[in-house]
Amino acid sequence: MGSRAEGITAADDALAGAAADRPSPIAADADTAARTPLARPRDCVATGVAAGLAAHLGWPAWIVRVAFVALTCLAGAGLLLYVWLWAFVPWSPAPAPSPAPAPGAAPTARPRRRAPVAWLLVGASATVLVAAWITSRSLVSGEGGAWTWWFWATLCGIGLAVAAGAWSTFIDRPDPERGPRSELAVRSAATALLVVTALALVFGPLAALGPVAVFATALAAVLGIGLVYAPTLIARWRDLTGERTRRIREEQRSEIAAHLHDSVLQTLALIQNRAGATSEVARIARAQERELRDWLYAGDAPGESDLVTDLRDFAAALEIDYPVTVDLVVVGESREPASGELAAAAREAMLNAARHAGGEVSVYVESRPDAVEVFVRDRGPGFRLAAVPGDRLGVRESIIGRMRRAGGSATVRPGAGGVGTEVRLRFPAEEATRG
Numbered sequence: 001m002g003s004r005a006e007g008i009t010a011a012d013d014a015l016a017g018a019a020a021d022r023p024s025p026i027a028a029d030a031d032t033a034a035r036t037p038l039a040r041p042r043d044c045v046a047t048g049v050a051a052g053l054a055a056h057l058g059w060p061a062w063i064v065r066v067a068f069v070a071l072t073c074l075a076g077a078g079l080l081l082y083v084w085l086w087a088f089v090p091w092s093p094a095p096a097p098s099p100a101p102a103p104g105a106a107p108t109a110r111p112r113r114r115a116p117v118a119w120l121l122v123g124a125s126a127t128v129l130v131a132a133w134i135t136s137r138s139l140v141s142g143e144g145g146a147w148t149w150w151f152w153a154t155l156c157g158i159g160l161a162v163a164a165g166a167w168s169t170f171i172d173r174p175d176p177e178r179g180p181r182s183e184l185a186v187r188s189a190a191t192a193l194l195v196v197t198a199l200a201l202v203f204g205p206l207a208a209l210g211p212v213a214v215f216a217t218a219l220a221a222v223l224g225i226g227l228v229y230a231p232t233l234i235a236r237w238r239d240l241t242g243e244r245t246r247r248i249r250e251e252q253r254s255e256i257a258a259h260l261h262d263s264v265l266q267t268l269a270l271i272q273n274r275a276g277a278t279s280e281v282a283r284i285a286r287a288q289e290r291e292l293r294d295w296l297y298a299g300d301a302p303g304e305s306d307l308v309t310d311l312r313d314f315a316a317a318l319e320i321d322y323p324v325t326v327d328l329v330v331v332g333e334s335r336e337p338a339s340g341e342l343a344a345a346a347r348e349a350m351l352n353a354a355r356h357a358g359g360e361v362s363v364y365v366e367s368r369p370d371a372v373e374v375f376v377r378d379r380g381p382g383f384r385l386a387a388v389p390g391d392r393l394g395v396r397e398s399i400i401g402r403m404r405r406a407g408g409s410a411t412v413r414p415g416a417g418g419v420g421t422e423v424r425l426r427f428p429a430e431e432a433t434r435g
Contacts, residue, residue: 039092042111049085052092113175118168118186125160125190128153129197136206147210154217158197158224161190165228169235183232190228197221264292286325290316307336307343307372308365314347315363322354324361332367341406342427346374348398349423353378357420372427379420399423 038056040048050068054061071078091111132153168186172178198221201207206214271285308330315326336342346363353361357380364375395412403410408427415422 038089040089040111041092042094044111044113046113046115046117047086048091048111049082049089052089053085110174110176112177113171118164118172118182119189121160121164121167122186122189122193125157125164125193128157128160129193132157133200136204147213151213151217154197154201155220158194158217158220161193162224162227164190166231169231173235187228187232191225194221194225194228198225284320286319290319307340307346307374310343311346311350311363311365311374314350318350318354318361323358324354325359326350326354326361326363328363328365330365330367336367336372336427341402342372342374342408342425345399345402345410345425346376348402349374349376349425352395353380353421353423356380356383368429370429372429374425376423376425377415377420379415382414382419382421399425403427 035058036055038052040052041055042048044051050064051061054064057064068078068082071081132150135150135153165187168178168183172186173180173183198218201214201218201221204214271281308328312328315328318324318326350361350363353376357378359379362375362377364373364377366373366375400410400412403425406427408425410426411424413422413424414420
């Protein structure tokens with residue numbers, strides 16, 4: 001029995017040791033979850049492939065770049081892998097935009113490439129073409145065996161010039177740090193290289209030695225000039241097609257708007273006038289009219305999340321939930337954010353007017369260089385703030401206290417002629433911009 005127990009104990013120890021040496025599935029999952037997702041960084045040298053792969057594998061970027069070069073020597077496997085990753089690996093998520101970007105600031109979502117790839121391709125093309133020209137001198141002197149090298153080197157130089165033009169159009173043109181001027185300069189340099197190459201081939205001494213090969217190479221140079229400008233023509237064609245589509249869409253929208261304005265909108269307005277502002281039918285008709293007008297006249301671009309847009313949407317929601325009609329009037333250009341304290345206090349004032357007064361509510365927003373003011377007026381029975389019990393903190397804290405804490409001011413007073421209530425909110429311009 002003792003030997004059997006010792007054997008069982010030894011087996012258990014061996015199993016425990018093996019389990020200790022085996023990596024834990026939970027630890028493996030944690031390591032996989034902690035690994036950086038495969039994505040190309042938006043701040044990169046050229047394409048971000050090597051940097052993104054290095055961050056995913058946890059390696060230095062220079063090792064990944066050396067590996068790509070080494071694999072390229074194996075029948076071009078590294079180059080094919082690089083192009084495949086460039087085509088299918090997405091960019092990293094764009095950073096969240098700042099709440100108040102500076103006017104004219106470039107969007108942070110665009111990738112930023114530090115290397116002038118187009119100019120590097122132009123330089124490589126010039127180097128290869130010069131090397132091919134030097135080789136052509138040996139062909140003229142009678143040294144054989146270099147025709148094949150000269151032919152493919154010249155075609156490679158032409159291909160690099162075409163690649164420079166394509167890169168400048170499709171990749172560098174949207175880049176705010178380069179843009180159309182850089183594209184024009186690169187295309188001009190690539191065109192000059194190809195024109196000089198074509199003229200040197202046609203009028204040079206090689207035309208008599210190998211007319212077929214020289215003619216084919218010169219024809220490739222001429223076609224290369226066309227290919228340098230082909231991406232620009234494609235981009236222009238896309239712009240013209242998009243502009244034509246937008247124009248057709250706007251014309252169709254105008255026709256629909258004219259038809260609906262003469263029929264549906266007038267019918268909805270007639271229903272509101274006949275049913276009365278506080279009836280359920282009038283509220284539904286007004287909400288449908290507001291939605292239809294927004295769809296007709298707001299266009300395809302989504303509205304920015306600013307104070308006026310937020311109050312307009314909130315007014316539409318109040319008209320559905322309460323027997324109220326909200327008229328919003330805006331004077332000046334509004335740049336206040338919808339998430340600020342001014343918007344929250346204005347929404348609370350509008351909600352109180354719809355809940356306790358009903359009927360017609362007027363909202364007036366005025367933006368001046370020094371301040372932003374919002375007036376909310378109703379025609380209800382009215383009230384005096386001093387007569388409100390101390391435990392009712394809606395107006396005191398949600399409107400007056402909120403504005404005071406944010407650096408603005410709020411006053412509640414009877415309306416004109418003692419009818420209804422007027423809530424006035426005032427925010428200094430610098431406070432309103434910060435939201």
